[in-house]
Amino acid sequence: xxxxxxxxxxxxxxxxxxxxxxxxxxxxxxxxxxxxxxxxxxxxxxxxxxxxxxxxxxxxxxxxxxxxxxxxxxxxxxxxxxxxxxxxxxxxxxxxxxxxxxxxxxxxxxxxxxxxxxxxxxxxxxxxxxxxxxxxxxxxxxxxxxxxxxxxxxxxxxxxxxxxxxxxxxxxxxxxxxxxxxxxxxxxxxxxxxxxxxxxxxxxxxxxxxxxxxxxxxxxxxxxxxxxxxxxxxxxxxxxxxxxxxxxxxxxxxxxxxxxxxxxxxxxxxxxxxxxxxxxxxxxxxxxxxxxxxxxxxxxxxxxxxxxxxxxxxxxxxxxxxxxx
Amino acid sequence: xxxxxxxxxxxxxxxxxxxxxxxxxxxxxxxxxxxxxxxxxxxxxxxxxxxxxxxxxxxxxxxxxxxxxxxxxxxxxxxxxxxxxxxxxxxxxxxxxxxxxxxxxxxxxxxxxxxxxxxxxxxxxxxxxxxxxxxxxxxxxxxxxxxxxxxxxxxxxxxxxxxxxxxxxxxxxxxxxxxxxxxxxxxxxxxxxxxxxxxxxxxxxxxxxxxxxxxxxxxxxxxxxxxxxxxxxxxxxxxxxxxxxxxxxxxxxxxxxxxxxxxxxxxxxxxxxxxxxxxxxxxxxxxxxxxxxxxxxxxxxxxxxxxxxxxxxxxxxxxxxxxxxxxxxxxxxxxxxxxxxxxxxxxxxxxxxxxxxxxxxxxxxxxxxxxx
Numbered sequence: 001x002x003x004x005x006x007x008x009x010x011x012x013x014x015x016x017x018x019x020x021x022x023x024x025x026x027x028x029x030x031x032x033x034x035x036x037x038x039x040x041x042x043x044x045x046x047x048x049x050x051x052x053x054x055x056x057x058x059x060x061x062x063x064x065x066x067x068x069x070x071x072x073x074x075x076x077x078x079x080x081x082x083x084x085x086x087x088x089x090x091x092x093x094x095x096x097x098x099x100x101x102x103x104x105x106x107x108x109x110x111x112x113x114x115x116x117x118x119x120x121x122x123x124x125x126x127x128x129x130x131x132x133x134x135x136x137x138x139x140x141x142x143x144x145x146x147x148x149x150x151x152x153x154x155x156x157x158x159x160x161x162x163x164x165x166x167x168x169x170x171x172x173x174x175x176x177x178x179x180x181x182x183x184x185x186x187x188x189x190x191x192x193x194x195x196x197x198x199x200x201x202x203x204x205x206x207x208x209x210x211x212x213x214x215x216x217x218x219x220x221x222x223x224x225x226x227x228x229x230x231x232x233x234x235x236x237x238x239x240x241x242x243x244x245x246x247x248x249x250x251x252x253x254x255x256x257x258x259x260x261x262x263x264x265x266x267x268x269x270x271x272x273x274x275x276x277x278x279x280x281x282x283x284x285x286x287x288x289x290x291x292x293x294x295x296x297x298x299x300x301x302x303x304x305x306x307x308x309x310x311x312x313x314x315x316x317x318x319x320x321x322x323x324x325x
Numbered sequence: 326x327x328x329x330x331x332x333x334x335x336x337x338x339x340x341x342x343x344x345x346x347x348x349x350x351x352x353x354x355x356x357x358x359x360x361x362x363x364x365x366x367x368x369x370x371x372x373x374x375x376x377x378x379x380x381x382x383x384x385x386x387x388x389x390x391x392x393x394x395x396x397x398x399x400x401x402x403x404x405x406x407x408x409x410x411x412x413x414x415x416x417x418x419x420x421x422x423x424x425x426x427x428x429x430x431x432x433x434x435x436x437x438x439x440x441x442x443x444x445x446x447x448x449x450x451x452x453x454x455x456x457x458x459x460x461x462x463x464x465x466x467x468x469x470x471x472x473x474x475x476x477x478x479x480x481x482x483x484x485x486x487x488x489x490x491x492x493x494x495x496x497x498x499x500x501x502x503x504x505x506x507x508x509x510x511x512x513x514x515x516x517x518x519x520x521x522x523x524x525x526x527x528x529x530x531x532x533x534x535x536x537x538x539x540x541x542x543x544x545x546x547x548x549x550x551x552x553x554x555x556x557x558x559x560x561x562x563x564x565x566x567x568x569x570x571x572x573x574x575x576x577x578x579x580x581x582x583x584x585x586x587x588x589x590x591x592x593x594x595x596x597x598x599x600x601x602x603x604x605x606x607x608x609x610x611x612x613x614x615x616x617x618x619x620x621x622x623x624x625x626x627x628x629x630x631x632x633x634x635x636x637x638x639x640x641x642x643x644x645x646x647x648x649x650x651x652x653x654x655x656x657x658x659x660x661x662x663x664x665x666x667x668x669x670x671x672x673x674x675x676x677x678x679x680x681x682x683x684x685x686x687x688x689x690x691x692x693x694x695x696x697x
Binding site: 025027051052054056057059060061062064065066067068069070071072073074075077092093096097101103104105106107108109 | 436438467468469470471472473477478479480481486487489490491494496497498499500501502503504505506508509527528531532534535538539
């Protein structure tokens with residue numbers, strides 16, 4: 001099977017869906033000739049023309065509003081917010097409008113909108129360009145939250161997101177764009193609410209998503225050397241969450257470590273921990289452990305930046321703690 | 326090129342589309358007595374008044390819409406005071422001519438986007454009073470199945486893309502509707518209603534700028550009722566007239582007397598024509614007045630009594646337009662009485678319908694919630 005970059009997988013998904021459905025169009029900043037800030041849209045302007053690849057001024061509220069307005073009048077837009085940190089400028093449109101419009105109008109106005117964005121630290125782009133804000137959107141009823149980790153996942157999930165009739169927060173990670181992975185030539189989609197066990201194991205479940213999946217897999221490799229069999233559980237979609245698969249995994253391993261790049265306070269990780277503790281308490285042999293980013297805006301200095309996010313060694317340490325080793 | 330021409334060209338570059346300013350100047354008429362406005366722009370001379378005329382049927386229809394809105398709103402206030410309707414209610418009383426005139430200038434297939442004070446727009450667009458009242462009663466037969474209430478009424482069949490509880494919340498959405506209409510290529514347009522208060526919010530700037538650069542078929546109608554709750558527009562809007570803000574987007578800025586439905590009609594019609602022809606958006610500022618407070622429990626003590634009396638007596642669209650149609654011999658007093666009777670019956674019927682309608686099912690709600 002061929003290997004392509006994460007961002008190429010995104011590009012393929014978008015091209016396939018735009019060819020499949022003339023109602024799909026793109027709107028965002030620098031997505032025209034520039035091809036998108038991370039080049040995921042390279043060549044799309046030439047392919048589909050400026051009517052379907054709409055390059056906008058720096059107007060996040062208007063971009064999302066444009067997405068909503070087009071979605072409720074029969075189109076299927078993919079609106080891009082360049083950095084998840086900038087969703088702050090569009091929060092009313094995302095939270096008060098998009099997330100609620102279908103519900104508040106009694107299903108009158110359906111809003112098939114994909115909001116593509118990316119976050120995460122590691123590029124040295126400092127506090128206002130490195131956040132992990134998925135918890136905000138996780139918390140708003142009416143938003144689906146998708147955080148794919150691999151090229152295979154991102155392509156299948158993006159196609160599903162575009163075909164979904166609801167508002168989907170599609171959160172990529174800046175450090176994954178160039179990672180290559182196996183992606184079939186044939187068309188495929190991945191349903192929401194179906195987790196992927198990236199590595200099977202018996203002794204502990206490591207719940208990880210987005211960039212942390214790679215660190216969890218590294219940790220699992222290291223742990224194997226020490227005779228610990230770790231299962232890496234990638235939910236792929238946080239809303240809807242594959243709770244059943246997670247509970248089953250925990251029932252099997254009796255130990256859970258949750259890894260998130262975001263800081264722990266008010267995090268998705270905390271919510272997962274509470275859920276599992278409530279529903280699988282009798283199967284847990286130890287309290288759920290969370291490995292999270294530090295409670296800080298991400299620093300510019302590289303050493304400090306790296307210290308602010310979880311690494312393989314932190315996951316290994318946490319697994320050993322949870323196993324009492 | 327002479328020095329004078331060079332000066333003019335420079336000015337044009339700085340001021341943008343000078344034609345917009347020219348339209349503005351035309352509207353200024355200092356004849357009217359207006360104690361509390363900084364400028365007297367209540368009269369408008371539309372370009373089209375000579376070319377287009379309203380038929381008697383159209384005029385009668387305008388009056389009916391105005392009266393319908395008035396009587397519906399009066400009824401909702403009564404019901405609110407006995408807690409049949411709860412939460413927030415923002416009556417449109419005093420502003421009826423804006424919705425009536427504007428919606429008369431578009432077709433059923435065109436879109437409107439509204440505000441928290443949205444009953445008038447909904448009715449003018451053709452909403453069924455029964456389903457509106459049912460929505461205010463929170464019943465499942467309401468436009469939004471009782472989930473939205475007063476501030477979130479919407480209906481795709483009417484092309485009503487939602488009242489909105491967030492000031493300015495609908496303005497960015499109008500950009501999307503504009504893109505949709507442009508892409509569709511069927512010359513559909515969108516009227517986006519918003520208040521004076523909303524024009525001070527960032528989304529106003531973002532949205533109008535975007536609509537202008539992409540020449541989207543959106544008609545921006547600002548209902549300047551001079552107050553954002555208690556905040557005076559003249560103290561919160563940095564320029565004297567909101568329509569002047571059009572200059573920064575290089576689009577026409579038009580001021581219109583919001584108590585005159587025909588003036589509003591012609592101003593919006595012109596803008597609709599521009600939009601259908603692909604010439605982009607227009608900003609229309611309808612000078613109007615809210616007869617009540619921001620909501621029924623607001624005594625509006627922040628307003629000067631003389632000012633309020635002036636508008637209620639001199640600028641009442643119901644009273645004035647009735648008088649006009651009588652004067653023009655289109656209707657007589659008996660005709661008007663009949664219209665009032667009919668509308669009252671319609672309003673009473675809507676209350677009956679709402680009272681008798683069932684509540685939404687709690688079980689179904691809990692089922693749905695599990696799926697969100």
